[in-house]
Amino acid sequence: MFNDNWWVSARTRMQNSNFHSWLDEHCGMKITAIELGAGTAIPSVRIACSNNAKNLIRINPAHCNIEKGQIPLKMSALSALTEIDKILS
Secondary structure: OOOOOOOOOHHHHHHHHHHHHHHHHOOOOOOEEEEEOOOOOOOHHHHHHHHHOOEEEEEOOOOOOOOOOEEEEOOOHHHHHHHHHHHHO
């Protein structure tokens, strides 16, 4: 990855396959994604979340710009997850 001659891609391919199998199994369901700290330099996580989740909670202290229907939390991942846990407990 990124011109790394020692990159071992087998695990990445396996995880990608697992991810797509999971998406297929949950097709038509209202998936909510919680995106933690995905920046803008390499948008692959942002794109995957936006394309596959009905609801998106974007947690990022610096880059939490959103599209319609998404929920931005401009805070650290730990702070956000702690607050979410308090609400759900």
